Amino acid sequence: MGKAKSYGNESISxxxxxxxxxxxxxxxxxxxxxxxxxxAVFEILSNSIDEAREGHGKVITVTRYGDHSVEVEDCGRGCPVDWNPKENRYNWELVYCELYAGGKYNNNEGDNYEYSLGLNGLGACATQYASRYMDVTVWRDGFEYALHFExxxxVGELSKTPLSRKKTGTRHRWLPDLDVFTDIDIPAEFFTDVLKRQAVxxxxxxxxxxxxxxxxxxxxxEFLYENGISDxxxxxAGxxxxxxxxxxxxxxxxxxRADKPEYKVKLSVACCFSNKVHIIEHYHNSSWLEHGGSPEKAAKSAFVxxxxxxxxxxxxxxxxxxxVTWADVEDCLVLVSSNFxxxxxxENQTKxxxxxxxxxxxxxxxxxxxxEIYFIENRxxxxxxxxxxxxxKRSRESAEKARLNIKKKLSGSIDIANRVQKFVDCRSRDVDKREIYIVEGDSALGSVKLSRDADYQGIMPVRGKILNCLKADYGKIFKSEIITDLVKVLGCGVEVQNKHVKDMASFDLGNLRWNKVIICTDGDVDGFQIRxxxxxxxxxxxPTLIREGYVYIAETPLFEITCGDKTWFAYSDQEKVGILKELEGKKVKVDRSKGLGENDPDMMWLTTMNPETRRLIRVMPEDVEETARVFDLLLGENLPGRKDHIAENGYKYLEMADIS
Known part of the structure; x- marks a missing residue:
């Protein structure tokens, strides 16, 4: 056992x-x-915005360079960087090397930056600290000042050279440091989104x-809104x-609060009603309030x-x-608020x-x-x-009522008239808990039925190898009793527009009776094919069931490894080798796992059905086109492609092939 580390006065740093x-x-x-x-980009940009809002400069330029560096330039008064006799330091040290230092703490009326986006004196310094390098150029008082940080x-000193022309403003160029951030490749879309919002x-x-x-x-x-949020x-709204x-x-x-000092708020709202679009955005001191807060609560309360x-x-x-509720109002409202x-x-520094x-x-x-005035004046x-x-409101309530009725209906048993032969339902009426096991054959049905938790696990057996639905046409598919029974049990209908599916409901994910659709077959070649x-x-x-992640495969063990009175289950040859290595030197017995129908209930529950111990693979194709290609290659009409694939890869599976 290692020696415990001490925790004393010298531990605090x-x-x-x-x-x-x-x-x-x-x-x-x-x-x-x-x-x-x-x-960090927004922190620098906000300083330029504050200058422009005070009437100093009407253009702010942001540049995204190919090496991931960023540049922000304004036409403001220029950040003070020269000697500060009051602080007995250079202003550049306060602005770029001192957290909580800046010119926005005295936010009384008439002072600089009455309505400021940046208040804490953190942005410029923090961004400089987080940069691989930062170059600052300032034009003010007839001079050009330059600083370089790494x-x-x-690095070096503050340079100060006379200007030959009248110019004021500040330019920052910096490269975010990969030693600080895990990713510095800011997409162009971020800049266009932020700059458009600021123009608004x-x-x-x-x-x-x-x-x-x-x-x-x-x-x-360029982004410019002459009339701001009205435009x-x-x-x-269009x-x-x-x-x-x-x-x-x-x-x-x-x-x-009563004991807190008073402050001033400038409120601005533009809005209209539409049955085509609904958008609500709130801004405060130019910052987009992605998570809302006070203005969002105010809008909800006032409009309702x-x-x-x-x-x-x-x-x-x-x-x-x-x-009416806020949802009813929000669904037809276009509103933008911009308060200062x-x-x-x-809520935090990210504003x-x-x-x-x-x-x-x-x-x-x-x-x-x-x-109130608007409603009186605009009847x-x-x-x-x-x-x-x-x-x-009434559409929402009707939809909610229909949803609850459908859920109640689907949570219950399947109607007697439509009962599917050999389907075994579960007791739960809660769709969010119900699971359907699609199992291989009647023998597996018996074993799984004894093993399951009847409260929430239903069973649907399929007899033998069902029709290959990629090769068959819809007429043949919907003549298959196995397939139509399975579709009825799922309850969600089919995503097919065809004359042969008149007896099948059109697809509606809301009608799905199950939270998990679990395919459970033997771990042999036949089982793989049925799966x-x-x-x-x-x-x-x-296909939506697969795309939305409702379909699972239950892994069944290939080997039972017994040592004394303990049993291990291996789901692959690799796992078998690992277990045998752990038990090296001991007397072990390795048996090929039986088919589902031959397993005793306790083993089935432990390995295949118990949520605490089973292994489920969620079928979630990341690339639908690639999935379609492989399905077509292996099961569709692409015979030449299948021959080529077998010729190139068949040797890998010779041991598994059932060739006599």
Whole structure:
């Protein structure tokens, strides 16, 4: 036994300098993978956005280079990097080498960055620390300043040269470090998505994206929304929406708690109703709130409350009808909110949700009051909205009722008139628990029936080798009693449009009676062939069951290895060799495992049916085209291909072939 490691006063240590980010990037960026690397880009971009929002520069250019480096350039005032007498240090040290240092802590009204996306003074420094290198160029006060960092350390000194022309702004170019992130190949789609979103919520600012597609060759695209979210909602809704887009804006002042200081919130919402599209997006201080938070809760509360009130006041509900829900409203709503506040509580540094209580309260009241006025002033549109929301509600309720009825029906026994011979059902009415074992022959039926858990395991025997469904036409397939019985037991119908399937229900995954469809055959050549034929049938008639992962193969052991009073089961020759190696020097007995019909119930339960000990292989083809090709080669009409395949690979299986 190894000596236990001591845990004393000398065991405690702290990360310093760049190691605070390089060794724990997930703390700052939310991930050490590609998502974290992408968030680092947004940290730098957000500083440029804050400058542009303050009226300093109207163009921000982002470049994606072929070597995975990224460049962000703005036309702002230029990041201060020279000597800071107050701090007795250079500003570049504070900005790029000091976490929690920056110019956005004094967010009082009238100060710089009243509505700032970056508040914590982390982004520039953390990104620099996480980079293989970073080059910073600043133009301000008539000078060009340049800095070069490598792996979190300054290389050389701050250079300062006079400018021959008037220019201000900041340019960052950096290469994310593979020692920090597991992946740095940020796709072009990330940049286009982020820049488009920023153009939406920063009206009148041009976001230019340059993507290097070859050495020195760039493809350029630009994103600009002159009227911000109003133009965006009109674009999302397209032509033929139920109502024209409206834009509401207001400012509120308040606090998250009575003892907390007040702050200001600027609220902006554009929305319309449509029976073609439904999209809802929330932004705060330019950051897309992928996970919503306060604005999402406000929208749900305000829209449901206002529409429900209108429906009640105008007698739109039927007698004893339940009220509308958010799902009914959301299904026909196109809404984009873009709010700004002087104090923001993000869920975490990645800024994907906010938790401000006052923002939620202010936005709820703001939306509810605007909706009430809108319904009064736009009676025709209000009627269309009410009608569509009620259609959504009643459709949802009908669908839910039908789903529950179907589930109840499918959870019960198969109707006596359609009872399938020798099919053995289970007792459970819960479709999510029910399993059907498709077994080989009547003898296996008896053995499996004694071994199963009758609460949730049903059995369907197939007699002999069923029809090859790749070679046969549909007329022949649906004359096969074995196949039609099996389809009836599954309950989901078939994915076939043909005159021969008039007695078969059309496919509906919701009608499937089972959570698992398990093919259970002997572990010999005949068993493999029967398994393949059943899989072929499912592949041709109900491919969705395979694609969605409902079909499984139950592995049955090939060998029973006995040593004393203990028995091991080997599912392959390789496993047999491994077990014998472990038992080397002991007296062992190796028997070829019997067929399913010859196994005793305890062994069947242990090896094939007990969820704790059985081995199930989920049939989940990753490439449907490749699966179709192999099925056709082995079982279809491709005779020349099959001959070539046997000629090239047949020697591998001579020992398994049943040749006398």
């Amino acid at each position: 702290s990360l310093k300098g760049a190691d605070r980010v390089r060794k724990r990037p997930g703390v700052i960026f939310g991930s050490d993978g590609l998502e974290g690397c992408e968030h 792996r979190g350390q300054i 919520v920063n009206a009148g600012i041009t976001f230019r994206f340059r993507n290097e597609v070859g050495p020195g060759k760039f493809e350029t695209s 965006y909602v009109a674009e999302l 032509e033929g929406s139920l109502t024209a887009p409206v834009f509401w804006q207001a400012e509120r002042r308040g606090s998250d 409350s206002a529409i429900d009130a209108y429906l009640k006041q105008n007698g739109k509900y039927q007698k004893s009808e339940s009220k 506040s002087t104090a923001t509580s993000y 994907k949700a906010i938790t401000n209580k006052f923002v939620q309260e202010a936005m709820t009241d703001f939306l509810r009051s605007n909706l 025709f549109d209000a009627e269309k909205i009410a009608e569509q929301v009620l259609v959504n 393949t034929l059943i899989l072929t049938m499912l592949y041709r008639l109900t």
